[in-house]
Amino acid sequence: MKKYLQLVNFEFNRIVKLFTVLLGITFVAQMIGVVVQSRSYLNLANEKMYKEMMPQAEFLESFGQMSFLQIAKSSWFFGPIALCVAGVAFYIFFIWYRDWIGKNTFIYRLLMLPTSRLNIFFAKITTILLMTFGFVAVQLIMIPIEIMVLKAMVPNEFRLDMGVMEVVTIIPELTLIFPSSFMQFIFHYGLGLLAVSVLFTGILFERSFKWKGILAGLLYGALAVVVLLLPLLLHEFVLNNFFYPIELLVLEIIMGLLVLSASIWVSGFLLKKKVTV
Amino acid sequence: MNVNFNNRDPVYQQIVRYFKEQIAIGEIKPGEEIPSRRELANRMKVNPNTAQRAYKEMEEQGLIYTEKNHPSKITTDNEILGQVRTELLVEAVDQFVTSVRSINVPVEELLDMVKEKYTENSEKEV
Amino acid sequence: MIEVKEIEKRYGRKKILKGVSFTAEKGEITCLIGINGVGKTTILKAIMALTPLHKGQILIDGKPIDKHSFEKITFIPDSLTMLPNMTINEAMEFMKDFYTCWNQKRANELLGFFRLEPSSRISSLSKGNTAKVNLLLGLALDVDYVLMDEPFSGIDMFSREEIANVFTSHLIENRGVIITTHEIGDIEHLLDKVVLLDDGLVTKEFSAEAARENEGKSVIDVMREVYQK
Numbered sequence: 001m002k003k004y005l006q007l008v009n010f011e012f013n014r015i016v017k018l019f020t021v022l023l024g025i026t027f028v029a030q031m032i033g034v035v036v037q038s039r040s041y042l043n044l045a046n047e048k049m050y051k052e053m054m055p056q057a058e059f060l061e062s063f064g065q066m067s068f069l070q071i072a073k074s075s076w077f078f079g080p081i082a083l084c085v086a087g088v089a090f091y092i093f094f095i096w097y098r099d100w101i102g103k104n105t106f107i108y109r110l111l112m113l114p115t116s117r118l119n120i121f122f123a124k125i126t127t128i129l130l131m132t133f134g135f136v137a138v139q140l141i142m143i144p145i146e147i148m149v150l151k152a153m154v155p156n157e158f159r160l161d162m163g164v165m166e167v168v169t170i171i172p173e174l175t176l177i178f179p180s181s182f183m184q185f186i187f188h189y190g191l192g193l194l195a196v197s198v199l200f201t202g203i204l205f206e207r208s209f210k211w212k213g214i215l216a217g218l219l220y221g222a223l224a225v226v227v228l229l230l231p232l233l234l235h236e237f238v239l240n241n242f243f244y245p246i247e248l249l250v251l252e253i254i255m256g257l258l259v260l261s262a263s264i265w266v267s268g269f270l271l272k273k274k275v276t277v
Numbered sequence: 278m279n280v281n282f283n284n285r286d287p288v289y290q291q292i293v294r295y296f297k298e299q300i301a302i303g304e305i306k307p308g309e310e311i312p313s314r315r316e317l318a319n320r321m322k323v324n325p326n327t328a329q330r331a332y333k334e335m336e337e338q339g340l341i342y343t344e345k346n347h348p349s350k351i352t353t354d355n356e357i358l359g360q361v362r363t364e365l366l367v368e369a370v371d372q373f374v375t376s377v378r379s380i381n382v383p384v385e386e387l388l389d390m391v392k393e394k395y396t397e398n399s400e401k402e403v
Numbered sequence: 404m405i406e407v408k409e410i411e412k413r414y415g416r417k418k419i420l421k422g423v424s425f426t427a428e429k430g431e432i433t434c435l436i437g438i439n440g441v442g443k444t445t446i447l448k449a450i451m452a453l454t455p456l457h458k459g460q461i462l463i464d465g466k467p468i469d470k471h472s473f474e475k476i477t478f479i480p481d482s483l484t485m486l487p488n489m490t491i492n493e494a495m496e497f498m499k500d501f502y503t504c505w506n507q508k509r510a511n512e513l514l515g516f517f518r519l520e521p522s523s524r525i526s527s528l529s530k531g532n533t534a535k536v537n538l539l540l541g542l543a544l545d546v547d548y549v550l551m552d553e554p555f556s557g558i559d560m561f562s563r564e565e566i567a568n569v570f571t572s573h574l575i576e577n578r579g580v581i582i583t584t585h586e587i588g589d590i591e592h593l594l595d596k597v598v599l600l601d602d603g604l605v606t607k608e609f610s611a612e613a614a615r616e617n618e619g620k621s622v623i624d625v626m627r628e629v630y631q632k
Contacts, residue, residue: 288615
């Protein structure tokens, strides 16, 4: 356990700089977004009301009030989120390959540590999880701050105030990362964890068998998807909608756990017996 | 301790030989303490196992003796010391005779040459 | 004792190791010799489970390798086993954190021996000094067995001497050492056992001193005989 935690600490420290930079970019870009969008709305209002002499009520009818929605839909808001997602997606692969490529042969050291090699797997997947949760948590903290800035910039009458919860539930893309119920949370992030574990297994296949490994990895991924979808497929096409929803859910959870355990087991096996430096 | 090892004779034997030479020319005195095996390996830049073997050989030949918990010392036994000198001299003579035998010169002439060279060199040193 | 038993390995279609067997004793320096590409590095990696074998078995003190073995045996490859952007101090901290057999006193001694500045960043070091850092990271562990892959390759002559001095010091004493090299010139007189490899097999396994004593041959003489058959 201790070695695992030490490894997590080590792995996280390796990426903490990039992580902080991405957070910084997100904060700055989203803030700029709040300012820019507010300004553009206010400019529009000014133009319509003072240049074209439109009455306030008409303006508000035609163009509506400013809400956080406008900000959340802009690229200033979504751009950095996409960047962070891309960063994590990239790092899912790079967290392994960085130890193998070029002059870096740190993988020797990792594989020669007096601890189960599975801890390397666990530490890396934990790091990905921490990064993800980190981004999500910080985003959640940023939203109220951004709302405050919006409130400061746009006068009351022109604003439609939304609370953090509202923001997070109304915008469909955000509900992916901020699920509304505990069950959904488990579902989304559990699926994410599963996906990463299957990807890791694929990477380890490649590191063990090269080209044949890529094939094996893809096959493994396909198999994992099939197993996961099995209850649903059976339910729809074979068993004539036999299961109650709650039963389907339980079956899916079981399948999910199955695929997760299989990924962990196969990864462990590859790390201990098949991987080559 | 500057020893140039050749790679064809067992290294441990070369070490033993080195000690014999040092004793014969008086650089190492009888009863003198010699470095530990480990230190010797370090100084001579040899494998510690080799140093160990050399020490064993020297003990067996009576060249050194080791009292419990004390560093090894060169023997003070005059008979053995005399043997060492003789051994080295005999070896040198052997080598000399072998190399000049084929040139077929009478012994007296050889001895005169040896005497000449020997005294010449001693004078040089003085 | 490290026992390598009939190990076989293929890279794709090519069979690199065709049944290699030899032993390396604790307290002895064993040298694997062979031309480049014969599989010396592969053997060392296989001992450390860094590459899989198709057949055969490797035992360390009678047992196959497991996670605990890494406190008893270490491998010093010819590439760096630490992150290059770390300082030497950070590298040592890392080792201390993960290995109970890390000996900081010995590490400090090696720092002095190799004249390395602990606060320097590894990426800024010369090739010779990087090799010395690598050696330090391996030798400062209180392990029974040390495997070194081409410790002298690409190193300047003076660094080579420094590294060779390690073999005659207490830093190696009582440990089992396996080194690989394709040029034994400087270190012939240091070897206890020699294992000659050719075409995937051990062509001869012998004691260097025995060859000298019994046949009057240097290791290079034996090599010449064997490789010119």
